[in-house]
Each structure stands twice: as structure tokens, then as C-alpha cells.
Amino acid sequence: MRKSAKTRTGILARCRHVPALGLLACLLACPVDLSAQGRVVAQEPLDIVILAASHLNLRIGTSGSTIDVVSFNVNQLPGTGAVAGVSSGADPVPVRASSTPSGATKILTANSSTPLTSAGHTIPFTQISWTGAGGVPSGTFTGSPSQQIWTGTQSLGAGAAMSFSYANTVYVPSGTYNARVTYTLSSP
Amino acid sequence: MRLMRETLILGLCLAVMVSYAGSAKAESTSSGGAPTTARLDFRITIPTILYLQLGTLGATVDRVTFPVIDLPGTGPVAGTSSGTNPVPVRVAALVGGSALVTLRANSSTALTDGSGNNIPFSEILWTATGNFSGNTFNAAANQQLDQFTGPGNRTGTYSFSYANANYYPPGTYNGQVTYTLSSP
């Protein structure tokens, strides 16, 4: 027992330096306390990636999912003058086109290949034209599936709009004629 | 319970996905540079309109005058309008695609000299150009002159003649024909 006590004392005596050396080794290899108040005991890395991917944004008319209707109420014989269109949304019809990156080349086209129809009768889209504003050029629908409306590296923002007009130069059967134009924004 | 919740969540996710996938909208955003589309609807309302023009435009009623200087039987006498000669005629209509548009004349009241002498309108005939037909008045209230189908703009002229086939007391005889355009 004395021998083991001596041995223990002996080991302890020699181990007096161990904690100091251990702490030194730990200090070199283990987390260091940087805070005056707390002691850092663990830290884990978290890698963060933020993707700002490329996008194209297009809006024709009212925001959201509602599709506006531009109506022409004809009350004169063909040949007496054009009839102005009235939108169910904002008038003139707003156009918004932008991209990420913002300076990318953008092309806006329209598909007016399906004519306006009423009970089997049609009115060609060539009867409808528009006055553009805020960077949108004026034009007339050609009935093409991909008619270029606008192109640019800037964006179409507040003030960009179209006001539509029906030429009323053709005799067609009475009725209500409907059609939909699909606009496409692309970046080459 | 857990299965029900998971099924419900899956259903909700699918519903959200379906409502966004391929729906026609006025506004859209695409990723990765893919083209994006937006829609705009158009509606044209064409009413029903009937339009008839006989002679000069405006409120003035033209008068066709026949200066008879020869005995009956020597040939018809050409008429001259106080307005444009020959008399312009125009029928314009916006109607249903198969609707009939009919031009009629009412010549039932004979020309009269104001002293009890009449010349029936059956003595007056005309030739036509353009979309219209030549004929003779039949002195009826509802004589069909021409009939068209569907919308359109029909133009032409009338040139009138007095047959001068019968003997009438001398005088100035006046009368009026009313033309009516109707559909059907």
C-alpha cells in the first residue's frame, strides 16, 4: 500500500505537467476561446451558395393570372373609320419585360395566327393595330405566329403600353368575335 | 393518421404544381433563359346595320323628270335626275352570315296631275348597273327589286325611262316611290 501510494505520488508528481502539456496540445489543435464572456466549445461550418439564375419576366395587361380583354364595339358601317379598343384592365394595355441579367438582349413577339372567330366566321388580325408608348413601337398584327413587336437590351417598364384599334374596313356577319394573342419574351 | 396527413400534403403539393404548370396567364417568369409567355384577349362586336342610299346623300329627295315631246308609241323617254345621273344606289348591310337583305319598292300611288288624271307607275322602267337589276315598276306596294345574302356593300346606278306607250291628258304628273331595305 505504501508502495502504491508512493507510486501514485510518483506518477502524480510526474503528471503535474501533463495537464499543462495537454492543454498546450489542445490549444494548438482544439477550438480557442475568443469571447471575453463565453467560452467557445464547438463550431461547425456552413457553406452558403446563393444562385442568381437568369430569368425572363413578361407581363401584358393586369398583373397576375387574369387575362385582359380588349373590346371593340362597332356601331358604324365598315369604311367609316377605325374603332378604338377598350381594355378590361388598365388602358392603355401595360407591357412589362425584364430579364436577369438586366442587360440581356430580349425579343418580344406576338402570335396572332388564329383569327377572331364568331360562329364559324372570322375577322383577320390584320384588321387590328396598336399605338405603342414607353419604348413599344406601334404596329399592325400580321397574323403571323411569331411577329416581332419589340427588341432591346433595356427593359420595358412603367409607361410601356399599347392602345389598340380595329380598322373596320371589312364587311363581316354580325356577331361577337373573340381571339387570343400570345406574346412571347425570349433571349437569344 | 400519419399516412392521411402525408397523403393530404402530397395532394396539396400536386394541386399547387398543377395550378402553376401550363396555365394561361397575363404574367409569367421563366428560369434559365427559357422563353416566357403572356396572353391578351380581343373581342370585336359587330352589330346589325342596314343602310340604303338612293340618289344624292342627304335629306333632299331627288326628282327624275321625263320631258315628253313626242306622241306615245314613238319610244321611251329617258329621265333626268335633279341629283346625280345616273341615280346612284347603295345597299350596305351588317347582318348574319346567311341573312337575306331585300330591296323593295312601293309604287302603288300613281303619278297624278292634281286634277284627277293619273299615270300608273307601270309606265316607268329602268336599267341598272353594278349589283342591281333593271325592271319595270308594277304599281304594287311591295315589289321586290333585289335580294342579297349576308353582309356586304352593294352599289350601282338606276337609269329611268318613261314608256310613253299610252295616251294621257296633257299636264305635269308627279309621284313618289318609296324604297325599303329590310332583313330578312
Add this chain to the structure above:
Amino acid sequence: MMRWIAPILCLCLIPFAADAKQLEVFPSAITLELKPTDFDQVESTQGFLQIRIDTRLLRGSRWRVSLELVLPLESAGRTFKAQALSWTAQPPFVSRNLLPNQRVIVGEGPIDGRTVEGRLVWRAGGGIPSAEQFRGRVMVILEELP
């Protein structure tokens, strides 16, 4: 000599072994994608970060977790604003945004032998100048308070 190495190694290994359990973070990387919702607004996808602290392995009266941006979010010389990165959380964690050059406290609580778990739902905001990828690193730091 060998008799000295074993105790030293033991003393060092114990803290490492305790490291793995005191603080656990999952996943070790999150990706947020920015996209515009309307022409002037931007929103990002969400990133989920789980944090777990085992207070049995801690000494002292309170624990504290902080975040520090150790590598700024950069892409070809451009920096993404740290303040535009934020997260929402439930107690004992708090909803905040990141700051540059500063440790941001995320949560605090008593060391009471319980295991604390929380989730930070990350999102990024701000404008999109161009199409690119920003990469950076945040350190999740666990401290013992006396």
C-alpha cells in the same frame, strides 16, 4: 516517453469527441435561389438548417449559439450583402439577419442537461444584378457562459 503521450492524447481526444456531440449542424451546405416575383421584388427559395445542442456535455450556466460570416459571399469580385441573408426560427432561437464582420447571436438557453433542437429557415433577399453564383461560409459557434 510513451507514458506521457497517452494521457496527452486522451486529454485532447476527449474534447474532440465531445465536439461531435455538443453541437450538431445539418446540412453543412445550403443553396438559395433568387428569383423575381414581380418586376421590383425578389424572393428566394428557402434553406433549412437544423441545430442540435446537447447541454449534458456543457459546463457553465448557459449556452449560446452565434453565427459569423467567415468567408463573405462573393462571385467574381462582387459581394452579396450579408444583411440580405436572414432566417426565421422558433424559441430559444431568434429570427435575425446576418451581418458582415460581426458575430450574430442566434439563440441562448440554460445548460440543464436537455438536448436543444432548432431549425433556421434561411432566405435571401435583395436585387439581382446579374446571373451568377455567390459562395461564402458561415461558422456556427457554440459557447458556454459561466
